[in-house]
Amino acid sequence: MSSPAPTYPPGNEAREEVALARRIASGDKTAEAEWCARLLPRILLWCKLRTRDETRAADLAQEVIVIVLEKLRANTIEDIDRLNAYVAGVCRHTHTAWQRGEHRRSGLLEIHASTLEQVTIPREPVVDRSRLQACFDKLSQRARTILALCFFAEHTSEGIALQLGSTASAVRVARHRALADLYRCVEGET
Amino acid sequence: MIALMSIVALAYDDLPEAEEQSVLEHVLGCAECTTLLAKFAALGNEIKTVMSDGGATLATTPALLQALQRQALITREYVLEPGATVNCGVDSRDVYVATTLHTPKLRGRIDVVMGAARFNDVPFDPRSETLTLVTSADVLRTLPSMTVRVQLVGVEATHEVVIAAYTLNHAAYAG
Numbered sequence: 001m002s003s004p005a006p007t008y009p010p011g012n013e014a015r016e017e018v019a020l021a022r023r024i025a026s027g028d029k030t031a032e033a034e035w036c037a038r039l040l041p042r043i044l045l046w047c048k049l050r051t052r053d054e055t056r057a058a059d060l061a062q063e064v065i066v067i068v069l070e071k072l073r074a075n076t077i078e079d080i081d082r083l084n085a086y087v088a089g090v091c092r093h094t095h096t097a098w099q100r101g102e103h104r105r106s107g108l109l110e111i112h113a114s115t116l117e118q119v120t121i122p123r124e125p126v127v128d129r130s131r132l133q134a135c136f137d138k139l140s141q142r143a144r145t146i147l148a149l150c151f152f153a154e155h156t157s158e159g160i161a162l163q164l165g166s167t168a169s170a171v172r173v174a175r176h177r178a179l180a181d182l183y184r185c186v187e188g189e190t
Numbered sequence: 191m192i193a194l195m196s197i198v199a200l201a202y203d204d205l206p207e208a209e210e211q212s213v214l215e216h217v218l219g220c221a222e223c224t225t226l227l228a229k230f231a232a233l234g235n236e237i238k239t240v241m242s243d244g245g246a247t248l249a250t251t252p253a254l255l256q257a258l259q260r261q262a263l264i265t266r267e268y269v270l271e272p273g274a275t276v277n278c279g280v281d282s283r284d285v286y287v288a289t290t291l292h293t294p295k296l297r298g299r300i301d302v303v304m305g306a307a308r309f310n311d312v313p314f315d316p317r318s319e320t321l322t323l324v325t326s327a328d329v330l331r332t333l334p335s336m337t338v339r340v341q342l343v344g345v346e347a348t349h350e351v352v353i354a355a356y357t358l359n360h361a362a363y364a365g
Contacts, residue, residue, distance in 0.1 A: 014219030042224045046214060049201055049231055088214040092207075125229045127236040133245045136237070141302075144248035145313040150202075151234045152241035153257035157204075163251040165316045176198045183194075183233060 013038060014084055021083050025075040032069065033119075040065050040119045043091060050095050060098060064090050127186065135185035143178035150175055192216055197223060201230040244285040247329055249302075249312045250322045255288060258324065264288045265327070272354035279361040284327035291321045293342060293354040301350070303341040311345075331363040 017038055023031035043064050047057035067090050071077050077086055136144060142164075149155045149163070157168040157175070164171070184190045192213065199205045200213045217223045240246055244263065258264050266287040268276050280287060296319055302309045314321040321342065338358040344351050 013221055017219065039218065042218050045224065045228055045231065046200075046217070049227075050203065082215075084218040085211070085215045087218055088211050091214060092211065122228070125225070125232045127229075127232050129236060129240065129245075132233075132236050133240050136240060136246055141249045141309050141312045144246065145250060145254065147237050148241055148246065148248055149251065149254050151237040153254050155253065159253075163253055163315055164313050172199075172202075172204045175202065176195055176204065179198050179202075179230060179233060180194055182237075183198075183230065186233070 018081055018083055021072055021077075021080055024069070024072040025077070025080065027073075035072075036065055036069070037119045039068075039087065041121050043087065044121060046091055047095070056098075060095060064094050067094065131186055132182070135182050138185060139178055139181060143174060143181070146171060146174050147178050147182075192220075192223060194226070197226050198230055201227055201234070244326050244328060247325045248323075249309075249314065250288070250324050251313065251315045252318050252320065252322070253315075255290075255322050255324070258286060258288075264324070268358075270356045272356065275357040275359065277359045277361065280327050280330040280363050282331075282363075282365045284330070286324045287327060287330060289323045289325070289340075289358070291323075291340065291342060291354065291356055292319060293321075294319050295344065295353040296321060296342075297344070299345040300353075301343040301345055303339075303343055305336075305338050330360070331365070333360055333362060335362040336360050 017035060020031045020035040020038070024035060040061060044057060044061040047060040047064070048054065051057045051060060064087070068077075068083075068087055071086075077083065079086075136147075139147070145164070146160060149160045150157075155163075157171045160166075161168045161171045166174075181190070196205070196209075196213050197217070200210060200217065203210075205213060217227055241258075242261065242263070250258070255264065263285045264287075265284040266278075266280065267290070268278055268288070269290045269292065270276055271292050278287070278289075296314050296316055299311050300314055300321065302312045302321070302323070312321060312323075338360060340356045340358060341352050342354045344353045
């Protein structure tokens with residue numbers, strides 16, 4: 001993957017990408033690079049969140065895109081208008097398979113290497129750290145502790161719940177609210 | 191654009207399977223939601239950095255305290271029993287100062303009153319009967335010499351009671 005571009009593409013992406021997918025399914029190889037360029041960064045983002053490892057995320061994302069690309073070329077996707085539903089399913093099932101130790105398709109990755117190398121990945125958003133620090137100080141004590149246990153100490157919701165005399169679901173809800181509050185503060189919405 | 195909370199839950203793998211499938215399907219076809227997902231991913235990483243850089247002040251559990259200690263971020267520690275007074279300070283090398291308050295009466299909601307400030311519903315570990323406050327040394331270095339009375343207040347539905355009190359004699363940073 002080459003050097004980063006500034007943003008994800010704007011607009012009604014799903015409809016445009018279905019059109020590209022139909023072209024791939026009809027044998028139009030020129031559509032493949034554009035379709036990959038659109039989907040791979042988004043798939044990669046999800047893979048990074050699930051694997052917490054840049055290299056594994058890149059490998060997982062490439063496997064997903066290759067699986068979908070092969071199905072498009074073979075024109076065997078049942079409902080191409082819901083292509084992203086299919087892609088989401090492949091993401092999740094492939095990740096689950098990897099967690100079970102099942103890796104595959106290294107040959108297919110090599111076949112598609114030239115297409116994938118053309119994809120540029122948007123750079124990660126830059127967070128204003130001093131603003132984040134000020135916003136973190138505005139959170140409740142409980143919210144700060146939960147976020148620190150989650151992101152610094154890397155504890156699970158279950159582990160955090162045990163420490164705080166709470167439940168895992170309550171910890172997850174509190175974490176989501178704290179992150180949403182933090183985000184709105186950092187973005188200047190509060 | 192879907193609900194912000196759905197994006198947050200997707201970012202941190204907190205959605206039930208069926209819901210994750212539908213939210214991920216949407217995100218894959220929506221640049222605005224993908225950008226938001228990326229921002230939340232970055233936010234989590236930056237929280238870790240703020241903690242590692244000594245930029246937070248918060249109550250900790252014993253496990254969180256240990257995580258900070260393992261990274262040599264707790265550079266000064268005070269442990270107080272109820273009624274105790276301690277002389278405390280900070281120097282240029284400090285990152286975090288940990289103040290652990292012991293009391294066997296920690297249950298329910300506990301507020302911490304420190305001088306004129308009040309912190310509501312402060313987390314504590316009921317198993318260890320301690321409440322630990324970790325303060326950024328950057329903050330402490332800005333404080334003048336002062337005596338701070340710390341009270342742990344048990345808050346019930348109809349009343350509240352001071353369950354323990356401690357005194358910190360803070361010496362201003364001399365640097």
